[in-house]
Amino acid sequence: MAFSNPSREQIKQLLEDTATIAVVGLSDNRDRVSYMVSEAMKKKGYRIIPVNPNATEILDETCYASLSDIPFPIDLVNVFRRSEYTPEVAEEAVKIGAKALWLQLGVYSDEAASIAEEGGLTVVMDRCIKVEDSILLPQGKQA
Template identity: 50%
Template sequence: MFTNPAPDQIRSLLQEVKTIAVVGLSPRPERPSYRVSRSMQSFGYRIVPVRPAVSEVLGEKAYPRLSDMPFVPDLVDVFRASHEVAPIVDECIALGVKRIWLQDGVIDEDAAARAQAAGITVVMDRCVWRDYMDFIA
């Protein structure tokens, strides 16, 4: 059974990370992915949108897939439906991503276990903004 990292580990993760690739970042300001990403950007994180069919969100160049990025981000934050998580995790494993965050309601225990087995730190079914506010701000 999956368990999230302890609060101290989540705090450390948020302090170490500088660049966050946000899979499913919407260009629409009313969407949670946009609001959370804009807030994280205001806290000093570089937000890199990963979403097909958009060229830019929040002033940053967007990429259709993680594998299209010219670098490996410090954290991959996923705003996609739970059934879409497995291929994202597979891509993260192939790219050597070290941290994956699955937002509130995004749950795939099998994919999370696969990521952990590959040495990836996984946070699941939590909000990165809320945890930042609780542990850092």
């Protein structure tokens, strides 16, 4: 069966239920889309955890080399990596007990989606989390 993203209402609920987002491929370069999106999400109240083996700190948070190195629970894994790298990220997201896997705009992998869904994760692909959050939660998350 072909993959389809959750409904807008389901995505809204996912965002409302998310507090901590691990961002795989988060760059420390302020000009990169991953940085801009993550900075905007942090300003909206999400805790952003950078996953980048080549940096020590981004957005005032400690960087981790991999999802498995993060010593606390992660709600959602947001991926800024090329599609061919996402199946291994999906495997790691399942392993750490994340609730959702989000592949950014332009990133799509049926294999990663299958791995994550079989592991019980909600999957969103080829969508920008910042755009969805702005549309679905324009006033921010409800307390």
